[in-house]
Amino acid sequence: MISLFRKYNPVNTAWLVLVVILLRLVYIAKAPDKLDFIFVETFTRSLVPVAYENAFSPVINILLAALLVYGQALLVNYVANFYNLLGRPSFLPALMFVVASSIFTPFLILSPPLICNFLVIWMIFKMLALYKADNANALGYDLGMLVAVGSLIYLPFIYFMVLVWIAFIIFRPFNIREWLSTILGYITIFFFLAVYYYMTDRIDSFFNIWLPLGTKLPTSIVIKQYTYVLLIPVAVFFFLSFTKISALYYKSYIHSRKGLILMVLIFLIAGLSFYVKAEFRLSHFLLCALPTAIFFAYYFLYAKWKWFYETLFLLFVAGIIFFQFNNF
Template sequence: MISIFRAFNPLNVLWLAIVLFLSRVGYLFHVPATLKFIFVEPFARLLVPVAYEYAFSPVLNILLAAVLVFIQALLLNYLINFYNLLGKPTFLPALMYVTLSGLFAPFLILSAPLICNFLVIWMLFKLFSLYKGDDAKSTVYDLGMIVALGSLIYFPFIYLFLVIWIALVLFKPFNWREWIAGVLGYVTVFFFLAVFYYLNDHLPVFYKIWRPLGTKFPDHISINSYNYVLLIPIVAILVLCFFKLQQNFFKSYVQIRKSFQLLFFIFLIAAFSFYVNASFHLNHFLLCIAPAAVFFAYFFLYATRKWFYESLFLLLLISVICFQFNNF
């Protein structure tokens, strides 16, 4: 399977669709009677004055989520090949994205984090363009607006604002106007939200939007113990990936090295921003899928022992499929 996706072949789109189907078909046997889809945060609910939470049947919900994942995988693959982050054109980022997005049952349904992954990929396009851009102020302003938009959909997305400043540190010499431009972009969106609150007589409660930022970081997370089993191959591949990156780190171009550093920070920030939500939901970690898929793709592209990397991916794929066919 890995050998097929290592090559940049348009026919791999068909294989990608097959992997997408295999990693989701099992969940259809245990699909709940109803699935709730929350598109925006409660404080932005006024912007969507229609009842949409149960607009889709469970099966349609899963199918639409699969279509979104498929589109996101192709967009991410185009992004990585466009900036040549892996050194050669390949379909591995798309394969890894589809595989990782099928890890857990909450990943398989429509959710705010899944929608926000479009914004993550959009941000990556703009962030990587900072390296060679002459005037970054307009790009950073756009990035601030994207983060604000993501915050309306899924509030923990607000922490990805830190990624903008990290990218400026990595890619650009210090310019205070560029740092302020991101803040202005973010404030622009929430200014119009404040106007909307005012017109609807809700302005006195506008400040409550940022209350979750004061939430104490939890001491522990309650996760089904069976999910830890599925994380074993994930952690193993990540560790191998970082070893491979370390071996080739100084052999890469400066832009490539800094881009992987940025992806690592995105992964960490997205992972640790879960605590902002009042209740923990596993689908939050969908925000980590895009950078993780790039790391996975890097390892599988440059791994040398075919029997090892093919067996490792097969183990991961089989684990995902088995968990979809079992309702633990």
Template sequence: MINLFKVYNPLNVIWLAVLLLITRIGYALQAPDKIQFVFVEPFARLLIPASYEYTFSPGMNIFLAAVLVLAQALLINYLANLYNLLSRPTFLPALMYVTLSALFTPFMVLSAPLFCNFLVIWMLFKLLSLYKSDDAKSTAYDLGIIVAIGSLIYLPFIYLFLCIWIALIIFKPFNWREWISGILGYLTVFFFLAVIYYLSNRLGYFFKIWAPLGTRFPNSINIRYINYLVLVPVVLLLILYFYKLQQNYLKSYVQVRKSFLLLFFLFLIAGMSFYVKSQFNLNHFLLCAVPASVFFAYYFLNGTKKWIYESLYFLLLISIIYFQFNTF
């Protein structure tokens, strides 16, 4: 399987579609009668006043989510190849994203984090372009707007604003105008939202939007650990990725090294921002799948022992399918 996707072959899109079916059929067969779909945060419902939460049947919901995942996988693959993150063209990032997007059943349905992954990918295209950009003010402004739009859809997305400043630190010499441009871009979107609140005589509620950001980081989370055994091969692959990266880090181009550093911070920020929501939602960690797919692709592309990386991927795939049928 891994060797098949190591080669950049457009026919691999067909195999990606087959894999999407295989990794989701278990959940599709036992999906609940109703699946709620929440597209925007409650404070942005003024923008979408119609009811839509149960518009799609469970089967249609899962199917549309799979189509979005396939589109995102191809975009991530194009991103990795465009910026030469993996040293040669390959279809592995797409394979890894399709696989990681099936880790848990909440990943397989329409959700705000799933839609936000389009914005994460869009951000990465712009962030990675900063390396060769002479003037980053307009790019930073656009990135601020993207983060603001993502915040309307899913409030924890606001923390990805830090990635703009981190990218400016990594790729560019300090210029305070570029740092301010990102803030102005963010404020532009929320200025128009404030106008809508004002015209609706609800301006007092507008200032409560950011109240969840003051939530303290939880000391503990009540979860059934046996349901998360599927993460064992994921953690193992992350360890192997970091080991392989440190072997080749100094051999890589400066742009590639800086790009992977940015992806690492994106992975951390996306993962650590889950606590903003009052209720623990597993689908939040779908935001981590974008950088993680590039990490895993890097390991599988640079792995030297075929039986090891093929066995690890097979173990991951079997774990995903097994835990769909066995939720304990």
């Protein structure tokens, strides 16, 4: 399987469909009777004047989520190859994104983080473009707007504004106008939201939108024990990936190195922003799927022992499917 996706062959788009279906087939067969879909935050719910929460049956919900993941995987693959993040073209970023987006069953259904992953991909494309941009004011404005749109869908996305500023530090010499353009882009979206609140006589509640940002970090996270088991191979993959990256890091182009640093920061910021939501949902960590896919793809692209990495990958996929069979 890995050897197949190491090649940059358009036929792999068809094989990718089979992988997406395989990783969801069991969950489709054992789908619960009801799956709620919350598309936006409560403070923007009135902007969507239709009842959509129960519009899809569980099977349709899972299939639509699979379609979105497939589209995102192709976009991730395009970005990784366009900016040469891995050193040579392949379809491994797409494969790894599909796998990373299927690790836990909450990842397999429609959710705000899944929708926001389109914005994450778009933002990464723009942030990587900062390196060679003559003037980044427009890019900064666009990035600020994307963070704002993501915040309307899923409030923890607001912390991606920090990521935008860090990207400017990584890729650009300091320019105050470029930094201010990101803030202006963010304010633009929320200005129109404030106008909407004012027109509907709810301007007082507009300022309560950001109250969850003051939530204290939880002292513990309660998740099912079997979930920890799936984290073991994930940790192994991360260890192997960073070992391979550290060995080849200084042999890469400067832009590729900066891009890998950006992926690490995306993973950390996306992962740590979970505490903003009062009700913890495992689906939040879908925001970490893109950098995870890049890290895993890096290892599998340069791994030497075919029998080892092929066996490791197949065991991981088998583990994902196994835990879909068993809820313990």
